[in-house]
Every structure is written in C-alpha cells, then in structure tokens.
Amino acid sequence: MTHPALKMYNYHVWANGVIIDRLKELPPDIYHLEIQSGFSSVSKVLSHIYLTDYAWFDIISGKSMNEAMGSTDQLRKEVETKSIEEMKKIFLDLSERNKALLNSQKDIEKLIVVDNPYAGLLETSISESVLHVVTHGSYHRGNIATMLRQMGHTSVMQDFGLYLYSK
Numbered sequence: 001m002t003h004p005a006l007k008m009y010n011y012h013v014w015a016n017g018v019i020i021d022r023l024k025e026l027p028p029d030i031y032h033l034e035i036q037s038g039f040s041s042v043s044k045v046l047s048h049i050y051l052t053d054y055a056w057f058d059i060i061s062g063k064s065m066n067e068a069m070g071s072t073d074q075l076r077k078e079v080e081t082k083s084i085e086e087m088k089k090i091f092l093d094l095s096e097r098n099k100a101l102l103n104s105q106k107d108i109e110k111l112i113v114v115d116n117p118y119a120g121l122l123e124t125s126i127s128e129s130v131l132h133v134v135t136h137g138s139y140h141r142g143n144i145a146t147m148l149r150q151m152g153h154t155s156v157m158q159d160f161g162l163y164l165y166s167k
Contacts, residue, residue: 003108005127012134013095014166015158016049019141020088022148022156030151031084037147045147046087047080049140050094056133057098060126065116102130 002010023031023042032043039045051072058068082090102108105126112129114122124132145155 003127005108005130006102008134008160009098009102009130011160011163012137013091013099014163015141016091016095016137017088018156018158019144020046020084020091023084023144024088026148026153028084030148030153033151035147035150037150038143039147042144042147043080043082043084043087045140045143046084047076047082049137050079050087050091051076052136053094053098053133056129057094057101059114060112060129061101065114069117102126 023046030042032041034040039048054075055065055068055072058071059065063071079087079090108127108130109125111123111125114124114129116122141158148155
C-alpha cells in the first residue's frame with residue numbers, strides 16, 4: 001500500500017502537470033505578462049512552486065534550510081525566465097528525482113530537524129514535509145487560477161477529487 005504522503009505527492013505532480021498543460025494552451029505572452037497580483041506574473045508563481053519543491057526535497061535529503069535556500073536563490077533567475085515548455089521538463093525531472101528520494105527512504109515517518117532562519121527549529125517528519133510541499137503547491141496553483149481569470153482566461157480543475165477519478 002502506498003503511504004498517504006506519497007499518494008499526495010503523486011497528486012501534486014499530476015496537478016502541476018495539469019496547470020502547466022493549461023498554460024501551454026494559452027497565448028505565449030500570458031506566462032510572463034506582468035500584472036497586479038500577489039505575484040507579478042504567472043511565471044513567478046510557477047517558479048516559486050518549483051523552487052520551494054526543490055528546497056524542501058533538498059532538506060528531506062539532509063541539507064540544511066540555509067543550504068537549500070542558497071541553492072534555490074542561485075537557480076531563481078534562470079527558472080523565472082524559462083518558457084512554459086522548459087518548465088514542464090524541469091518539473092518532470094524534479095519530480096522523478098524527488099520520487100526516487102522518497103522511494104529510497106526506509107522510514108517516511110523519520111523525524112528531521114529544520115532550522116528555519118526566520119522561524120527557528122522545527123522537528124517534523126519526512127511525510128509532513130511532503131504534505132507541506134503538496135499544500136503549498138495547491139495554494140499557489142490557486143493563485144495562478146486567479147491570475148488567469150484576471151487576464152480573461154479560464155484555469156483548469158486540478159483538485160484531489162479529480163485526480164482520484166483520473167486514476
């Protein structure tokens with residue numbers, strides 16, 4: 001039986017793919033268009049999801065939060081300027097890397113200590129960290145849906161229930 005956190009991560013990967021595929025259907029300028037919103041462009045939101053996934057899986061693999069944030073800071077400008085087609089590929093590559101890491105874990109409930117420079121120490125499990133990644137992604141995919149509506153375009157359903165039906 002698949003651990004619930006792994007099932008949720010698979011949903012997260014699917015939902016990211018669904019929103020990316022929707023973005024690929026839209027006029028190309030929509031992706032990088034600057035607008036007044038919580039983020040200045042859809043590309044910045046999608047990059048934020050990617051970079052957060054990247055950082056948290058670095059933390060799960062044993063890096064400190066400072067190291068993980070340093071890595072993502074170096075990647076940020078490169079990721080934010082990629083096309084939507086390039087984003088689809090790097091999201092897929094990252095999810096494969098992350099799934100391999102999760103599948104290599106002997107105990108997904110193992111506790112890790114996260115030293116957040118802004119919030120302090122947190123003792124949490126690998127599975128809780130995965131759930132954080134999933135809920136974080138869901139929240140920001142909602143931002144993308146709102147931004148698309150602001151620009152006169154529809155989003156696409158990507159909720160967990162639809163994922164279950166699609167299986």
